[in-house]
Amino acid sequence: MGAWPLDPRGPVAAQIAFVYWILFACAVVVLAIVTGALVYSGVKFRERPGHVAKQFHGHNMLEFTWTIVPTLMVISFTVLSWQKLDYINAVDRDTGMTVKAIGQQWSWTFAYPQQDTFRLPDGSYLMAGEELNIPAGMKVKVELSAKDVIHSFWVPNLGGKKDAVPGHTTALWIQADRPGTYRGQCFEFCGDGHADMLITVVAHDQNEYATWAKTAVDDAARLRDPKTQAGREAFLTGACAGCHTVKGTTAAAKVGPELTHVASKRDIAGVLSPVNQENLTKWVRNAPSIKPGIVMPKFEGVLTDQQINDIVQWLLTLK
Ligand code: HEC
Ligand SMILES: [Cu+2]
DSSP, X not given: OOSOTTSOOSHXXXXXHHHHHHHHHHHHHHHHHHHHHHHHHHHHTOOBTTBOOOOOOOOHHHHHHHHHHHHHHHHHHHHHHHHHHXXXXXXXXXXXXXXXXXXXXXEEEEEOOSSGGGBOTTSOBOEEESEEXXXXXXXXXXXXXXXXXXXXXXXXXXXXXXXXXXXXXXXXEEOOSSSEEEEEEOOSOOSXXXXXXXXXXEEEOHHHHHHHHHHHHHHHHHHTOGGGHHHHHHHHHSGGGGTOBOTTSSXXXXXXXXXXXXXXXXXXXXXXXXXXXXXXXXXHHOHHHHSTTOSSOOOBTTXXXXXXXXXXXXXXXXX
């Protein structure tokens, strides 16, 4: 059914769907009884030739019933919700793994635990944008924070939503029953790019998770090679990362195409080939002169020649 809360693929979503269906069923029953009684009385007691509509006031039994029954219903809903909230909010109970999700306009960055599995040769730990990879069947605590404005983390098939607030840490937990890809969305309007602030959770078979982590760490290490560090940093901290995605880094924006494997492409933006140092330099210096009307601005005069060269050297490693 897609990214829909009533198609639960994990325990938190399942509990929420359970409460939803109970409330929904009760609401339908109440609606049927109330409208049924209304229509029945309207027809049965209406004024018509040979029948005068009778007026009467007060009926203790009826009034007692329609006070007590809704009160009991509301109390049971409250008790039920409290119970489920206790389960949903128990982020630290039997947690298998903790990841940090940092929201910024307009993407999420995920920081994996400081464990050997996620350790890069330079001593840092795996961080990546766009995709959160977890083992299936494991309770994963997600610690939320935000860099600029309030965002909200929501992957409907896996769990409830929670705000990510600047200067504050909040947390929720998710768990996927089976391996698969689950889509989510920032759920707090956070500016122009809000609709593109997507979340993808990929759940791997527990036996294959270590293999995924190894590949991700190797890729990240290649991206963080000290020889191309200057270019990588210029790319990630500058304007480029505001428009482009490079998997395995914090660049996860969607305005321009993904550049994860740009060095293996046959051409640049369909107009310049091959993809080599000379053409990439031309492109980054002044893309609009090569492809008029595109959103990507020229960087000639904005970045120094050295910075452009560094960035191009790094792009050339994105095979
Ligand atoms: C305002 C958004 C924006 C910014 C900032 C931006 N780009 Fe782009 N970039 C684009 C768009 C849009 C395209 C696609 C153009 C097309 O194909 O028509 C593109 C295309 C590219 C391509 C070709 C991709 C391909 O698949 O062929 C490269 C390489 C590239 N950009 C590198 C950079 C670098 C390096 C920077 C930073 C110095 C940067 N971009 C900054 C929007 C942007
Ligand atoms: Cu957001």
